[in-house]
Amino acid sequence: MNNRLAQLIEEKGVLLADGATGTNLFAMGLEAGAAPELWNVDRPDNIRKLHQGFVDAGSDIILTNSFGGTSHRLKLHHADHRVHELNKRAAEIAREIADATDHPVIVAGSVGPTGELMVPLGELTFDQAVLSFREQMDGLIAGGADVLWIETMSSPEEIQAAAMAATQTGLAYVITASFDTAGRTMMGLPPAEVPAVVQSPADKPLAIGANCGVGASDLLASILDITEADPNAIVIAKANCGIPQIQGDKVVYTGTPELMHEYTRLAIDSGAKIVGGCCGTSCEHLALMRKAIDDHSPRHRPALTLIEEKIGTMVNKPAAANDDMPKRERKGRRRA
Secondary structure, eight states, X not given: OOOHHHHHHHHHSXXXXXXXXXXXXXXTTOOTTXXXXXXXXXXXXXXXXXXXXXXXXXXXXXXXXOTTOSHHHHGGGTOGGGHHHHHHHHHHHHXXXXXXXXXXXXXXXXXXXXXXXXXXXXXXXXHHHHHHHHHHHHHHHHTTOSEEEEEEEOOHHHXXXXXXXXXXXXXOEEEEEOOOBTTBOTTXXXXXXXXXXXXXXXXXXXXXXXXXXXXXXXXXXXXXXXXXXXXXXXXXXXXXXXXXXXXXXXXXXXXXXXXXXXXXXXXXXXXXXXXXXXXXXXXXXXXXXXXXXXXXXXXXXXXXXXXXXXXXXXXXXXXXXXXXXXXXXXXXXXOO
C-alpha cells in the first residue's frame, strides 16, 4: 500500500504516536462537557500548541482534534450542521504543524464512535453509521489527513461501518478498540477477535490495536492477545497513562514518565509497531517514550507476570479468563 504511514513504519521500525487530547485541553481551560472540536475554530492556537508539543516531544504521528466529530456527537452541542467544517479545520491545523516540522510527521484523522447503539440494541442502522462516518472522513481528507484513525471502538458492527466508510474514501485507515470491560470491549469483543472483524482482504485496515481502557498493564495484555491472533499485523498500543483515579472533581492518572517509558519498551516487546499514550499522557511522558523507542534493544516477549511486575497490577483479568463470567459482573469504564 502506497501510504505515508506504511512507508514510515518500514523506514523506522517503530513509531511514536501522540498523547492525550482531552486531558491536555482540559488543562488549557476546556470545560467538562464542552466539545473539543469547536476549539478548531474558536481557539485554534490552543490546538496548534497541543500538536506542536507532541511533535517537539518526538511524536511521529499526531491525531486530529476530531474524536467526537460525527454528526451524532456534534448534535449534542447543536453543531451537527458543521461536521465538514470542523473536521476539515482539525486536519488543516495538524497538517500545518506537521508540514512545518523538519522530519516526517503523519497526520491521522481521529474518528471516534458515534455514541449511539446500533440495531437491534438501538436505533442506529448500519447504513446510517456508514454515512455518518463518511461525512466526517470527507472533512478530514479535505483538510489533509494522511490516514484515517478509527479509535476507541467497542461494537464490531460499528467497526465494520467505519471500515466501510474508510474504504469508500480510498484512504488507508487503522482501527483501535478499547478493552475496558473484563478484558473485552463494552460490547463484548475480545482482543483476539479484532483481526477478524474486517475480513475482506481488499478492505483490511493498515493497522489494528488497542487504546484507552483501564490502564497500561491491561492494554498490554490486549496487545499480547492481538499479536498472538495475527502475528503479521501492524499493531498499535495507545494506553492510558497509568490508572485513572477520582480526586475531588478531577480525574488524575497515576502513570509517571518513567512508567510510560517502561510501558513503551514492553509494548515493543509485545509486538507493537506504533506506541503512544491516551488519556492523561502529556508531552513530558512522550519525551521519555521517545527515548524508550530510540534506545530499545529487542527482548523476549513479556509474560503477564513481568508486565505487572514492571508497570503495575492489572485491573481486569485477561479476556479469556472471563469467558464464563456473567456479563453483569464484567466491570470496566468508558474513555475519560
